[in-house]
Amino acid sequence: xxxxxxxxxxxxxxxxxxxxxxxxxxxxxxxxxxxxxxxxxxxxxxxxxxxxxxxxxxxxxxxxxxxxxxxxxxxxxxxxxxxxxxxxxxxxxxxxxxxxxxxxxxxxxxxxxxxxxxxxxxxxxxxxxxxxxxxxxxxxxxxxxxxxxxxxxxxxxxxxxxxxxxxxxxxxxxxxxxxxxxxxxxxxxxxxxxxxxxxxxxxxxxxxxxxxxxxxxxxxxxxxxxxxxxxxxxxxxxxxxxxxxxxxxxxxxxxxxxxxxxxxxxxxxxxxxxxxxxxxxxxxxxxxxxxxxxxxxxxxxxxxxxxxxxxxxxxxxxxxxxxxxxxxxxxxxxxxxxxxxxxxxxxxxxxxxxxxxxxxxxxxxxxxxxxxxxxxxxxxxxxxxxxxxxxxxxxxxxxxxxxxxxxxxxxxxxxxxxxxxxxxxxxxxxxxxxxxxxxxxxxxxxxxxxxxxxxxxxxxxxxxxxxxxxxxxxxxxxxxxxxxxxxxxxxxxxxxxxxxxxxxxxxxxxxxxxxxxxxxxxxxxxxxxxxxxxxxxxxxxxxxxxxxxxxxxxxxxxxxxxxxxxxxxxxxxxxxxx
Amino acid sequence: xxxxxxxxxxxxxxxxxxxxxxxxxxxxxxxxxxxxxxxxxxxxxxxxxxxxxxxxxxxxxxxxxxxxxxxxxxxxxxxxxxxxxxxxxxxxxxxxxxxxxxxxxxxxxxxxxxxxxxxxxxxxxxxxxxxxxxxxxxxxxxxxxxxxxxxxxxxxxxxxxxxxxxxxxxxxxxxxxxxxxxxxxxxxxxxxxxxxxxxxxxxxxxxxxxxxxxxxxxxxxxxxxxxxxxxxxxxxxxxxxxxxxxxxxxxxxxxxxxxxxxxxxxxxxxxxxxxxxxxxxxxxxxxxxxxxxxxxxxxxxxxxxxxxxxxxx
Numbered sequence: 002x003x004x005x006x007x008x009x010x011x012x013x014x015x016x017x018x019x020x021x022x023x024x025x026x027x028x029x030x031x032x033x034x035x036x037x038x039x040x041x042x043x044x045x046x047x048x049x050x051x052x053x054x055x056x057x058x059x060x061x062x063x064x065x066x067x068x069x070x071x072x073x074x075x076x077x078x079x080x081x082x083x084x085x086x087x088x089x090x091x092x093x094x095x096x097x098x099x100x101x102x103x104x105x106x107x108x109x110x111x112x113x114x115x116x117x118x119x120x121x122x123x124x125x126x127x128x129x130x131x132x133x134x135x136x137x138x139x140x141x142x143x144x145x146x147x148x149x150x151x152x153x154x155x156x157x158x159x160x161x162x163x164x165x166x167x168x169x170x171x172x173x174x175x176x177x178x179x180x181x182x183x184x185x186x187x188x189x190x191x192x193x194x195x196x197x198x199x200x201x202x203x204x205x206x207x208x209x210x211x212x213x214x215x216x217x218x219x220x221x222x223x224x225x226x227x228x229x230x231x232x233x234x235x236x237x238x239x240x241x242x243x244x245x246x247x248x249x250x251x252x253x254x255x256x257x258x259x260x261x262x263x264x265x266x267x268x269x270x271x272x273x274x275x276x277x278x279x280x281x282x283x284x285x286x287x288x289x290x291x292x293x294x295x296x297x298x299x300x301x302x303x304x305x306x307x308x309x310x311x312x313x314x315x316x317x318x319x320x321x322x323x324x325x326x327x328x329x330x331x332x333x334x335x336x337x338x339x340x341x342x343x344x345x346x347x348x349x350x351x352x353x354x355x356x357x358x359x360x361x362x363x364x365x366x367x368x369x370x371x372x373x374x375x376x377x378x379x380x381x382x383x384x385x386x387x388x389x390x391x392x393x394x395x396x397x398x399x400x401x402x403x404x405x406x407x408x409x410x411x412x413x414x415x416x417x418x419x420x421x422x423x424x425x426x427x428x429x430x431x432x433x434x435x436x437x438x439x440x441x442x443x444x445x446x447x448x449x450x451x452x453x454x455x456x457x458x459x460x461x462x463x464x465x466x467x468x469x470x471x472x473x474x475x476x477x478x479x480x481x482x483x484x485x486x487x488x489x490x491x492x493x494x495x496x497x498x499x500x501x502x503x504x505x506x507x508x509x510x511x512x513x514x515x516x517x518x519x520x521x522x523x524x525x526x527x528x529x530x531x532x533x534x535x536x537x538x539x540x541x542x543x544x545x546x547x548x549x550x551x552x553x554x555x556x557x558x559x560x561x562x563x564x565x566x567x568x569x570x571x572x573x574x575x576x577x578x579x
Numbered sequence: 580x581x582x583x584x585x586x587x588x589x590x591x592x593x594x595x596x597x598x599x600x601x602x603x604x605x606x607x608x609x610x611x612x613x614x615x616x617x618x619x620x621x622x623x624x625x626x627x628x629x630x631x632x633x634x635x636x637x638x639x640x641x642x643x644x645x646x647x648x649x650x651x652x653x654x655x656x657x658x659x660x661x662x663x664x665x666x667x668x669x670x671x672x673x674x675x676x677x678x679x680x681x682x683x684x685x686x687x688x689x690x691x692x693x694x695x696x697x698x699x700x701x702x703x704x705x706x707x708x709x710x711x712x713x714x715x716x717x718x719x720x721x722x723x724x725x726x727x728x729x730x731x732x733x734x735x736x737x738x739x740x741x742x743x744x745x746x747x748x749x750x751x752x753x754x755x756x757x758x759x760x761x762x763x764x765x766x767x768x769x770x771x772x773x774x775x776x777x778x779x780x781x782x783x784x785x786x787x788x789x790x791x792x793x794x795x796x797x798x799x800x801x802x803x804x805x806x807x808x809x810x811x812x813x814x815x816x817x818x819x820x821x822x823x824x825x826x827x828x829x830x831x832x833x834x835x836x837x838x839x840x841x842x843x844x845x846x847x848x849x850x851x852x853x854x855x856x857x858x859x860x861x862x863x864x865x866x867x868x869x870x871x872x873x874x875x876x877x878x879x880x881x882x883x884x885x886x887x888x889x890x891x892x
């Protein structure tokens with residue numbers, strides 16, 4: 002990748018052999034990374050959780066978190082090496098950082114004025130940058146505390162903070178995670194505009210390929226601390242050379258619904274347990290013996306012995322016609338409150354037997370409250386929930402074991418929904434013991450295998466499992482109760498894209514094979530197409546649009562649905578292949 | 580904010596009233612006869628009856644309580660049964676002495692402990708941090724009379740005869756009399772604050788906003804003083820308050836140890852002599868101090884939290 006033209010240029014960012022190791026294990030979290038970013042260029046640093054991308058991002062500011070330290074290599078910005086005593090003066094001036102979560106990165110005890118003012122620049126400059134990121138530059142605004150701003154405004158303040166010192170390099174660490182798609186779109190536009198205005202080199206860290214495709218000029222894909230593929234964004238997206246990149250692209254949900262999503266089996270190794278040879282070898286479909294013994298070098302932007310063998314394959318998605326079926330679950334005129342605040346208003350919904358209805362909405366739309374009300378977890382609601390012709394009491398405590406058994410719930414965050422003190426076997430058995438009366442033999446093994454988990458996991462504890470495995474255990478726990486309706490509340494939002502794809506495949510398969518009825522709560526419109534037959538769009542506690550997925554997504558009628566469609570980054574591979 | 584403060588104040592008054600009931604009932608339930616205790620064993624039944632009548636000891640409890648409460652509200656908690664002085668006159672100078680002692684201990688221990696805690700957090704896992712941890716743990720584990728006696732041995736009766744071992748004056752305290760009792764209290768109160776400050780600061784220093792402040796290139800001093808410490812003060816204020824409130828009761832032992840002429844020493848005396856009006860007044864006073872200090876801590880936490888400050892005006 003070191004073309005002659007590149008090595009001569011001293012402007013921009015030059016990273017050579019950068020290695021960051023854990024303390025005291027000494028295991029490299031970031032392993033001999035080379036990067037070049039020119040002024041005005043945006044580099045997308047893509048990787049799954051645990052790939053070392055945030056550690057690398059912080060190392061670009063010569064910052065090492067507790068438990069990590071620099072173990073070799075160098076970072077130079079415009080020819081000045083970022084090492085030694087000069088680092089602190091370089092920060093803010095030469096290189097700036099935009100954090101993942103501005104809500105926790107802005108100091109809760111200090112006013113916006115104070116936090117912006119200490120980034121250098123006088124009052125006039127502060128107001129100028131505020132205008133550039135489309136925030137008010139008034140005294141009233143400057144007097145505010147972070148908690149008085151919305152999530153989007155907080156992120157804009159963080160962006161303004163970074164650009165105040167006119168840096169040459171800016172590191173953005175997943176700055177749009179947790180934001181609604183509309184806010185995300187505006188933030189991305191702001192980032193692009195600001196980088197162009199200041200002709201600033203940018204490193205954009207993300208796990209979201211769709212965002213990368215929208216925003217970046219070049220891509221570096223990280224896996225287990227190493228850059229496995231790098232090149233111009235178009236080239237990498239059009240014809241990925243590394244099997245990991247190809248599989249990562251195939252895992253991205255397709256908003257236009259022309260292609261199926263495919264997950265990557267297994268999970269990324271931790272730096273301490275990284276296998277000898279290529280770290281991706283255990284998950285790679287193209288693996289040969291050599292991959293297990295020898296670490297491939299980065300040649301022509303790819304770190305793979307079988308570079309170019311695997312291509313991005315479009316698995317054509319076949320639109321299955323929606324057949325009509327009687328309703329397994331019906332909601333009639335449901336309203337719900339938190340205290341005196343009404344969060345749901347007159348919701349009516351019908352879930353046909355053996356089909357999947359997606360509840361689509363942004364944070365605060367009331368979608369989780371609706372799911373909880375159906376499961377009997379939010380008793381403060383009016384209206385009716387009807388299961389198989391039988392009206393259910395609002396509170397789960399008043400429902401009979403049979404009624405409770407028939408609706409099972411999978412929660413959003415598998416890191417919180419599994420009791421860490423119980424083994425997988427105990428976790429899976431817990432609801433079944435109460436709801437089934439007599440537990441049939443082999444129930445745990447059966448439930449685990451349905452969730453595509455090895456029965457050997459039964460004796461493990463949750464903290465010995467990866468995020469994807471945990472969510473599968475949560476699904477197995479629900480399946481063990483032999484439900485008719487499965488409520489999935491944002492079950493993939495805490496997981497990586499490749500894991501998300503595998504979980505979605507699993508859930509869709511359960512519906513097809515077992516005739517399970519699904520209520521799939523999500524904020525991701527691209528996922529809806531993949532998993533559901535029907536969709537109900539929620540806004541401010543009301544259903545604003547509903548219908549078969551193909552029809553609603555092809556021609557959305559409500560302005561809110563239209564905005565969601567327009568603002569979601571499109572990951573359309575055909576766009577790169579011309 | 581003001582509404583919240585008023586609400587806390589009303590609650591404080593309510594608690595104080597509840598305490599007054601408990602104190603009154605507890606002293607009334609003490610075994611033995613007050614009149615007998617005052618007049619001694621040789622008292623004739625007639626004299627006992629006369630004294631009971633004078634002290635209203637035969638009235639129903641409820642009316643005794645209300646006449647006592649009325650007295651308290653008009654700052655007239657009755658007369659000492661032992662020396663006949665009005666309680667207010669007897670207790671007044673002792674309150675001043677005790678307040679001087681407590682304030683000295685508070686003013687010295689709080690900033691010192693917060694500084695030590697911060698310093699320890701900044702030096703986390705280094706020698707200085709470990710030494711602080713061990714020393715504070717040992718001090719926290721020792722009862723204050725052990726600390727006091729050790730100090731006496733070291734500074735008063737041992738090779739260094741710098742300070743008086745006990746108070747020998749007649750009610751006026753000087754700086755020299757104050758040093759050892761105050762130091763004992765500082766060593767009793769400080770360690771908890773140090774440990775809490777260290778724990779809170781470590782949490783704050785690990786936070787993303789402190790990381791962000793460092794990534795902005797701010798000098799470490801600014802990071803610490805502007806970004807970290809203000810966010811640690813709120814939670815620590817609660818512990819400081821608990822410790823300072825403990826002082827109100829903790830002075831009893833320390834004053835007794837040093838024969839320091841304050842409310843603690845007076846309370847021990849009054850209990851020995853069954854001087855009920857003094858016991859009641861002092862118990863209530865200590866409770867009031869406790870409540871006021873906690874109230875102040877609540878206010879400090881409120882002021883330190885912009886979320887509360889801006890939401891409730």
